[in-house]
Amino acid sequence: MLRWPRSGGTTTAVSREEPVRREDGGALNVVKRLARSIGTVGKDAAEVRGALEDTQRIVQAQGQAMQALARQLNQIGQAQAAIAAATAQSAAAVQRARGALGGVGDEVTGMASTLAQVSDAAAEITKISLQTRLVAFNAAVEAKHAGDAGRGFAVVAEAVKALAGQVEASSKAIVGAIASLQQRIDRFSAELTHDGEKPSAIHAAFHEVEEDVQRIAASAAESGQQMGLLNERAQELEREVSEASHGLKVAFDGSDRFLRMAEDLVEQIAESGVEVDDMPFIRAAEQAAADIAGLLEAALREGRISQADLFDEAYRPIEGTAPQQHTTRFCSLTDKLFPAVQEKALAFSDKVVFCIAADRNGYIATHNRKYCQPQRPGDLVWNTANSRYRRIFNDRTGLASARNQRPFLLQTYRRDMGGGRFVVLKEATAPIIVAGRHWGGLRLAFNF
Secondary structure, eight states: OEEEEOGGGOEEEEOOSSOOOTTOHHHHHHHHHHHHHHHHHHHHHHHHHHHHHHHHHHHHHHHHHHHHHHHHHHHHHHHHHHHHHHHHHHHHHHHHHHHOGGGHHHHHHHHHHHHHHHHHHHHHHHHHHHHHHHHHHHHHHHHHHTGGGGHHHHHHHHHHHHHHHHHHHHHHHHHHHHHHHHHHHHHHHHHHTSTTOOHHHHHHHHHHHHHHHHHHHHHHHHHHHHHHHHHHHHHHHHHHHHHHHHHHHHHHHHHHHHHHHHHHHHHHHHHTTOOOTTHHHHHHHHHHHHHHHHHHHHHHHTTSSOHHHHTOOOOEEOTTOSSOOEEOTTHHHHHHHHHHHHHHHHTTOTTEEEEEEEETTOEESSOOGGGBOOOOTTOHHHHHHHBOSSEEOOSHHHHHHHHOOSSOEEEEEEEEEETTEEEEEEEEEEEEEETTEEEEEEEEEEOO
16 A cells, blocks of 8 residues: 655555555656546547537527427417417407497497507517527527537527417507508498498498408418417427537546546556656645645634634625625634735646635635736626636536545646637636535646
8 A cells, every 4th residue: 555645744544455566667658648648538538528518508598499489489379378269259240330330339349459469469479489589590500509419409500480470470460550550440330320321331431341241351360370370389499409418418427437437547557656748746735735734723723713704604795796696704814814825836847827725515615816906897708717716616527626535636627718718727626624524626727
């Protein structure tokens, strides 16, 4: 069993039964080359995993678009049902009025009322159809970003957009026809008030009104047929999203296992005692973790902070920040103590990108100074890249680093710098143990 030296004279056991024979120079060189190759594979795996994450975000956006589309289609269906009911009432009113001229005035008033309902429903369909077209357009754009994986979705989304346009056109036609019919009914109603109105003239006017109502009913029926097609296309979209989600999950899980396997292999080689390329960074991370732990233990002994405050997990959001920032009861202490260790580690190698101490939930109270810039209101991209302190990084890498309690952990991942920019990094992590309790992890990230 090999024992790694730690700062302060302590040692940590590493479970390796037989170290590699150091006198076998040829074998050591082979192992080193193998570790280097595995590291390259790990970088490629991180790139693939990142690309899959991007595609997952697109598919999630498509899923949200589908939910919005379903709500809008339901609203359109309700409005069309209202049109059908009101149009039927208008047609019935015409028939009753033709059969009983004495009650013409009341029936005409009833027709005007029901036609107003038709007009309102058609106007609502027009508005919702426009929203549906916008949803479908956005979904099609997102699908095109996904490349080949989203091609089928894009085709169906375009079909939805076209059908929604037809529904909108039909609804506008209904609104136009109703406006014309309303004018006719108004004139008819005025004529009824004049003495000497002949029944034949009344019947002729009713015939014209009836024809208008039938045209509206025909437009409503056509709109209903188009809605049927629209629902079919929406169901196709839903199937596309479901299939894409399933395929992505399988691919993502596979890439995740592959990446973890590559990381484990490099770790095992490093644990065996072979001086792989990453060992200097591992030792630097362990040293920085021990230094941070020492500073925090001294603060506890001297009464500068209580153990309850040091292990505070009540993260309080800072209003108006994006990405969201938080404060805790130990922020002021870490701002004083951590820079001395973290900034020193940056000078260890020109490959080092950052050195930070995260608590066990991935919260970074104090980042390196260059990433502790005050946020710029409304500038999410700049804030993402430059205001990385007071933030919780609870992604796969962040949580694994924060909660690792082994002597060290190696990870490869894409770091999101905002605005669609990513950098692939390696990270060596060592646990920070304070007063016998696991406080968090020291994260040392470096370029390949």
